[in-house]
Amino acid sequence: MSQELELGLYVFVLATFLGIEVIRRVSPLLHTPLMSLTNAIPAITVVGSILVAGEQRTTLSTVLGTLAVTCSMINIVGGYLITYRMLRMFKKSGKDKP
Numbered sequence: 123m124s125q126e127l128e129l130g131l132y133v134f135v136l137a138t139f140l141g142i143e144v145i146r147r148v149s150p151l152l153h154t155p156l157m158s159l160t161n162a163i164p165a166i167t168v169v170g171s172i173l174v175a176g177e178q179r180t181t182l183s184t185v186l187g188t189l190a191v192t193c194s195m196i197n198i199v200g201g202y203l204i205t206y207r208m209l210r211m212f213k214k215s216g217k218d219k220p
Contacts, residue, residue, distance in 0.1 A: 127182075161205070164197040 171194060175187025 161198060161201040164194045164201065167194040168198070 168191060171187050171190030173187075175184055175191060177187075178184050
């Protein structure tokens with residue numbers, strides 16, 4: 123295993139544990155607004171993963187970059203769907219209550 127790949131895996135594992143700890147400490151009532159406000163982060167991730175996949179240095183980097191693009195796009199679409207659903211909850215219904 124090359125030192126570059128080993129370092130990349132080390133950073134990935136640390137980021138995973140850090141992300142789990144940060145999300146675990148957020149109140150469940152804040153998960154939806156937090157996700158809707160952080161749609162910019164996956165957008166930045168998409169740009170970075172497109173750059174990694176587009177370089178085509180090795181087959182592994184291309185596959186991991188493509189996987190990162192797919193996961194980031196799923197996250198972005200899910201974030202927008204949840205935001206839309208959350209905003210619909212606050213919309214007034216067509217019927218006026220007496």
